[in-house]
Amino acid sequence: MTTPAVARLSSAVREEPVACDGLHAEYDEDSYRLAIPEAGVERETLTESEFETLAADHERYVQNWAYWNEDRADADEAFLRWLEAADETAIPDRYESLRAGTARSWGELRIEVRLVDGKRRYEIRHTDDAGRTDLDRHDEPLDARSLVTEDDDGRYRPLKTAPSLPHGWVFPDLTGRACVETVEYVYPATVANWYLERQGELDVDHWEATIGRQSGIYGVVQTWNRGDSYEHVNWVAEACCADSQCVKRREWEYDDETELDVPGGDGAFPCREPCSLVIAAARKWTRLEGEQEQRYEFTLTPSEKEQVEEIIDAVADGRAAEIREADTADPANRYRARYLRAKRFDEDDNLSGTPTETSE
Amino acid sequence: MQALVVVAHGSHLNPDSSTPTYRHADTVRETGVFDEVATAFWKEEPSFREVLRTLESETVYVVPLFISEGYFTEQVIPRELRLESFDVEQWDSDGTSASSTTLEASDVDKTIHYCGPAGTHDAMTDVIVRRAESVTDNGDVGDGFGLAVVGHGTERNENSAKAIRYHADRIRDSGRFDEVRDLYMDEEPEVDDVSDHFETDDVVVVPLFVADGYHTQEDIPEDMGLTDDYRTGWETPAEVDSTRIWYAGAVGTEPLMADVLLERARDAGADVGSAVEQVRRDTRAGAD
Known part of the structure; x- marks a missing residue:
């Protein structure tokens, strides 16, 4: 029987060759070729109906192709594939773990992807809430924006990536697109920067460059630098950017040539420049550190x-x-x-x- | 694909600062005329610095949710968005007439239409009037009423007062209210003595601020004598020196602000269909 996914594949392959996660299909002068090496399939000169019958026998490969063939941004696709370790796991093993549900951490988020009626569905909750069944259910990605405004004690969270994500909620049944959207509300721009980093294109702005472009009341931070010394920036990074304060991994250093002495952390996604909280705090320290020491x-x-x-x-x-x-x-x-x-x-x-x- | 990005100040301390920005962005998103609607902040996330890379759209309309032209619209926002070829001359503005300029951002492959601030658009005049209607719960308010448009004052930026005067003049010229005055927090004529500036028994006071915060919820109510202590609140209207003061709070919280964002983008070339008319209708108090 020809499923919609198989029909889409034979139609797509007539336009251009298909290659996805171990599935290879081509079309040339009325004949089809289908190869799935890890399943021992390697057939040429197939008629359309032979091609569709053979493809239907390996439907997981076809469904997998159909899902990843959907229209989505490159960064979103890379992120969703990373969630199920698509680049490292062959289809049989991957589908087995998808059926059971497979989860990754993203900051304090636990994101699980699983197959429901052959379709990928995504669930997002706090990592600490794994296994809890008493969570408030949400289905609209936009709900996440207000859910994460305050911590468990009702205090405003000015830094979205502070490790103070509140508990008690779950988005149990999201599409891939809605999953990425929800993650974006919780941790804005993290998927985009993570993707740029994977591509080797992350544009890191180090401390020197970042404070160098400040103006207005923040221009004063430039005066804090004294010659070759960068000890004060170590203290700033230790105070503000340690994993206990922010789930981003600090990639910015003092400047292009001078690394800071404190660790950048183990976060899944990078921090590409000192954030507005760091700059605002540095302005305060610039003033305080202008004082002379006394005994x-x-x-x-x-x-x-x-x-x-x-x-x-x-x-x-x-x-x-x-x-x-x-x-x-x-x-x-x-x-x-x-x-x-x-x-x-x-x-x-x-x-x-x-x-x-x-x-x- | 086209995207709208609403850029605003935000706050490290006050969670309500970004609320109007979110609300108006949501209103525009619901019209469906943009493929993407995003917000970005100076003090919150995503930052101005990183918002453009989160978008798929190749055409982006950036509208600052700021009251006046000045430091933020001319220096901070273009710099942080990496609109490196921006020059304030491109706006050719007299201080309240910036419309839009088309640029590229150096970190993304997109066309950026950088618009003037919401606060100086002509449609903002209607938002001030709508705010007066909302606080008095009277869609025809005007006859027998005075209207005070309140601004911060010059401080760092002369355009701040220009924007206040611009809208006050337009409302005065419309003839809808018996009297219209522009008043300021830190310069003459001062908002402290609001009743001295009006003959009418009723005065609606509309502060031209984006969000409610220290100025609109603590400073101005106490300065005007609505209350001795902002924490105890005030009546609306409140009687001060035999004048009934209808204090509206920040104009930026009025739902019709979403229309100004749309009109800014439309003026810059965005295809917004009939969303302007829809938002004007749907944001009216009592609308379904």
Whole structure:
């Protein structure tokens, strides 16, 4: 029996040769050729009906071709093929895993593709929500935009790729196109930049070039650079771009010739230039780092010194809100911090009574 | 294929800043006249820098959702979109008359029609009037009413006040309202003394801002005396010095703004079919 996919194949092959994932088909002067080497098929001089019968015997190859023959952007196609490891897995194995469902991570997204009635369907949810059955169902890609505006605590997420993606939702049944669209709302432009990188065409703008084109209130960041020193940019990248802060993989460095000393991270998709949050933070640091260092003297017990360090760590690691109220063993515990303040701050909130502005 | 890209400021701190941009882009998307409708932001994502590469369309209309010509429309947006041959002279603008210019972006193979800001388009005048209708819940508002169009003021950019004056003049010339004034936050005539500027008992105050935020929801209501503390809210209308003030909030939140985006793109050559008429009709309060 000739299925619609087989009919499309014989019609397509009359226009031009077809080659897709192990399937090869040609047409020349009223005769067809079909080759599927991994299935042991290699036939020439087939009539149309012989061709269609043979193709129908290997329908997975034909359906696979029909799906990848649909009209879509190059980047979208590359992404969807990557999701099912199409370039590394032959059709028999691939279809077996597609029937069971096969998943990849993209930032904090878990994207699963599976075959339903012979068609590819895509499911997107938070990686942490794998296996959960109590999720809110969504079918419109546009829903994703408002779903990811705030984190689980209702706080605004100014950086879409911060690892604070909220939980509790699922897009269970998307087409390929809707899948890419949904991913775009969650992590804008990541598919396009990932694709450019795979093509070897990612246009990375390093720190120097990026701050060099800033103007207005951000022009000041250019003054932060001092000769050959780039230590401050290491600190910026460590503060803002570590995997704990952003799921992109930092590909920008200090400049074309100078790599930063901190790791760029393990993200699936690249970061091609310092983002607006980094630039805005760098503007603040440019001003703060314009100050001269001074020597202060504080009196603290050893535990209090360590406590100050722990408090900085707790804030820097976003851990402060998690510390239990009665957990006074944690140096960053609220009661511990309040006790330290009561003991060591004077009436002007100076640590150890040491004024910020020292007199000559 | 043709795409519309709405470019706006956005915010690292205020999630409501991008809300009007999203809403108007959604309205245009629903008309179906563009193959793609995208948004991009200075402070959010996708950035101006990376939006064009996300599009399939070879023809792209970029409309800035900004109130006036100036730093953003003339420097930041063209630079970040890599419209390297952009020169402000191409707009040949008197400060409020930029229409569009056709350019290429150096990172993509597309034709970019870069349009003037939404805020200076003639259709923006209608949005201000529509905003007045919305806040008074009166489709014929005008008779017996004054209208104040409120702007930030000059600060960094003289075109900012020009845009306010431009629309105030057009509404005044239409004769619909008894009185029309342009008022400012940081220059004379100031919005603080709004009732001093009007004879009418009722005054509609429309701030020419894209999104609600600090200025429109905290600063201006307190300056005008609608409330002592913005957190406690205010009445609409609120009586201040024996004048009833109908405070409209940011004009950019009015659904008819979507029409201005469409008209900007249409003026630049986009095929928008009958979407302008459709949006004008469907965004009217109470429309299905």
